[in-house]
Amino acid sequence: MLRKRLEMVSKMVREGVRAADIGTDHAYLPIFLVEKGICPSAVAADVVPGPLKNAQKNIALHRLEDKISTRLSDGLDDLTPDDGDDFIFAGMGGTLIVELLERTDWIRDGSKRFIFQPMSHGEDVRRFLCENGFEIICEDACRDSGRIYIALCAEYTGRVTKPPVSFYYTGKLTQCEKDEAGIYLSRQTERLKKAIDALEKSGGSDPELRLAVDQMMKIQSL
Numbered sequence: 001m002l003r004k005r006l007e008m009v010s011k012m013v014r015e016g017v018r019a020a021d022i023g024t025d026h027a028y029l030p031i032f033l034v035e036k037g038i039c040p041s042a043v044a045a046d047v048v049p050g051p052l053k054n055a056q057k058n059i060a061l062h063r064l065e066d067k068i069s070t071r072l073s074d075g076l077d078d079l080t081p082d083d084g085d086d087f088i089f090a091g092m093g094g095t096l097i098v099e100l101l102e103r104t105d106w107i108r109d110g111s112k113r114f115i116f117q118p119m120s121h122g123e124d125v126r127r128f129l130c131e132n133g134f135e136i137i138c139e140d141a142c143r144d145s146g147r148i149y150i151a152l153c154a155e156y157t158g159r160v161t162k163p164p165v166s167f168y169y170t171g172k173l174t175q176c177e178k179d180e181a182g183i184y185l186s187r188q189t190e191r192l193k194k195a196i197d198a199l200e201k202s203g204g205s206d207p208e209l210r211l212a213v214d215q216m217m218k219i220q221s222l
């Protein structure tokens with residue numbers, strides 16, 4: 001059985017498409033997607049040989065070698081657009097995810113979907129998407145082993161957007177009715193409020209972050 005965090009991610013993958021899981025480690029996600037018949041095939045990619053060996057072992061245990069291939073790749077560097085339709089980045093920091101996206105031009109293709117489950121700095125991912133012509137289609141949150149996780153998916157439209165700065169911190173989680181989304185948003189607001197208060201007490205300032213916090217507090221009081 002897949003952990004709730006990865007189950008949340010799996011629900012954003014379109015039925016019938018090929019998936020590519022970047023930073024796959026154990027390959028639990030591609031195995032689940034193929035076994036459940038959501039994807040006919042998948043690529044399980046990782047930059048470190050050890051995790052990729054784990055992936056290969058698990059794929060063989062499930063007798064899925066003919067449907068799931070593995071790839072040693074730093075981000076998308078050794079993948080091509082032909083390797084998949086839905087590209088997943090789960091369990092990585094948002095800053096790393098952005099670094100990996102920034103150096104790959106072919107991601108600007110409206111037929112592809114990108115699914116992210118950032119462990120931190122989701123704001124970096126949203127900012128990159130808005131500034132580079134991607135539309136965030138949906139966001140979700142879940143609780144897994146006592147921790148709240150978020151996931152979002154996006155597609156390229158070519159339309160660059162400049163949303164209110166708070167959007168980078170909240171994304172479309174404001175439209176998600178789950179308790180977990182509300183908890184995530186109020187924790188995020190508190191965390192940023194503390195950070196900005198501490199900065200201002202020591203004489204510093206970050207007008208953009210202050211604006212984001214003010215906007216988030218306003219949204220939450222509605």
Ligand SMILES: C[S@@+](CC[C@H](N)C(=O)[O-])C[C@H]1O[C@@H](n2cnc3c(N)ncnc32)[C@H](O)[C@@H]1O
Pocket residue numbers: 006022023024025026045046047048051073074075076089090091092100
């Ligand atoms: C915490 S694990 C997440 C595994 C799985 N995606 C999940 O969500 O459970 C992060 C994985 O990302 C891989 N990784 C880190 N940097 C990477 C990069 N630049 N390109 C591809 N994989 C990377 C690591 O080797 C590790 O296996």
